[in-house]
Amino acid sequence: MPRARQTPGRHDPRQAPRLRGKLTVEIGEAAALTEAGADLLSQIDACRSLSEAARRLGFSYRRAWMLVDAMNRRWPTPLVTTSTGGKHGGGSTLTDFGLRVLRGYRDVQLQLEAMLDQATTDFQQGVKPV
Amino acid sequence: MPRARQTPGRHDPRQAPRLRGKLTVEIGEAAALTEAGADLLSQIDACRSLSEAARRLGFSYRRAWMLVDAMNRRWPTPLVTTSTGGKHGGGSTLTDFGLRVLRGYRDVQLQLEAMLDQATTDFQQGVKPV
Numbered sequence: 001m002p003r004a005r006q007t008p009g010r011h012d013p014r015q016a017p018r019l020r021g022k023l024t025v026e027i028g029e030a031a032a033l034t035e036a037g038a039d040l041l042s043q044i045d046a047c048r049s050l051s052e053a054a055r056r057l058g059f060s061y062r063r064a065w066m067l068v069d070a071m072n073r074r075w076p077t078p079l080v081t082t083s084t085g086g087k088h089g090g091g092s093t094l095t096d097f098g099l100r101v102l103r104g105y106r107d108v109q110l111q112l113e114a115m116l117d118q119a120t121t122d123f124q125q126g127v128k129p130v
Numbered sequence: 131m132p133r134a135r136q137t138p139g140r141h142d143p144r145q146a147p148r149l150r151g152k153l154t155v156e157i158g159e160a161a162a163l164t165e166a167g168a169d170l171l172s173q174i175d176a177c178r179s180l181s182e183a184a185r186r187l188g189f190s191y192r193r194a195w196m197l198v199d200a201m202n203r204r205w206p207t208p209l210v211t212t213s214t215g216g217k218h219g220g221g222s223t224l225t226d227f228g229l230r231v232l233r234g235y236r237d238v239q240l241q242l243e244a245m246l247d248q249a250t251t252d253f254q255q256g257v258k259p260v
Contacts, residue, residue, distance in 0.1 A: 014158050015206070021242055022152045025253075028145055076145070076259045097259060104256040108249045112151055115245045119238045123155075126234040129206045129227060 016124055019116040023109050025101075032074040033105055037067055041094060041102045044068075044080060050092040068092070075101065146254055149246040153239050155231075162204040163235055167197055171224060171232045174198075174210060180222040198222070205231065 025033040033041075036057075043053035054064035072078040079098030083091060094102065155163040166189075173183035184194035202208040209228030213221060224232065 016157075017162060017205075018156045019238060020154045020156050022154070024150045024152070026148045026150050032147060075147075097257070101257050104253045107256075108149060108246070108253055111245060111249055112242065115241060116238070119241055123234045123238055126237075127227070127231050 017127060019120050019123060021112045021116050023105065023112055025105060027074050030074060033071060033101060037071055038102060038105045038109075040064055040067055041071075041079060041098060044092050045094045045099070045102070048091045048093055050080075050082065053092070147257060149250050149253060151242045151246050153235065153242055155235060157204050160204060163201060163231060167201055168232060168235045168239075170194055170197055171201075171209060171228060174222050175224045175229070175232070178221045178223055180210075180212065183222070 022035055024031050024035075031037075036059075039057055040053055040059070043056050044050060047053055047056070050064055050068065051061050054061050057064070059067075068080045072080060075097070077097045078095055079101055080092055081095055083093075152165055154161050154165075161167075166187075169187055170183055170189070173186050174180060177183055177186070180194055180198065181191050184191050187194070189197070198210045202210060205227070207227050208225055209231055210222055211225055213223075
């Protein structure tokens with residue numbers, strides 16, 4: 001097995017280990033809301049259009065549509081509704097329930113980041129190479 | 131967009147949303163230790179053999195080897211050493227540094243789980259369907 005490089009970056013702050021937590025909400029063992037899903041909900045809420053939300057995130061329309069569809073099916077009531085026609089050709093919006101789920105997710109995400117920030121110093125001390 | 135099912139599972143505890151956090155240690159934007167990596171380190175520590183560790187986790191030997199190699203390269207000193215030959219045909223063990231990294235990871239993982247347990251009740255209250 002090849003050995004690791006021994007020297008570079010020991011004093012380079014970019015090389016300090018950082019803690020990252022990815023939050024997922026599961027319902028019945030299956031992912032009901034992931035980071036990608038939450039980002040998609042945020043963009044739908046911001047621009048009221050699934051295709052524009054997908055574009056901003058660099059998702060294909062198909063991927064975005066399937067993600068919304070999976071979330072809508074996983075939760076007891078839909079997170080996103082889509083209207084067709086009308087003056088502006090329809091659009092996608094978060095339901096009240098979808099807004100509450102997204103806010104709940106963001107709240108926990110902030111708590112998680114605060115916890116990891118706090119834990120980082122101890123972690124970095126503990127793994128300093130001797 | 132198909133609508134979600136409205137009825138099932140509303141009072142089924144298996145259907146209550148649960149929070150799950152996946153911890154990754156990054157060095158210079160790249161993953162240096164993931165859940166899979168930590169589980170592999172734990173198994174190497176338990177059975178002192180990379181092939182046995184891989185088998186227990188259902189990883190191919192190739193996947194396990196590449197994961198160890200990537201971790202060894204990412205950290206300033208290796209997490210795993212492999213010896214060849216000898217009475218028992220060689221084996222893999224965690225270095226002292228590898229043990230410290232693994233312990234640090236497990237510590238933070240426990241803190242993360244405790245934090246998510248605490249946050250779950252509020253989250254579930256906030257996303258009760260009306």
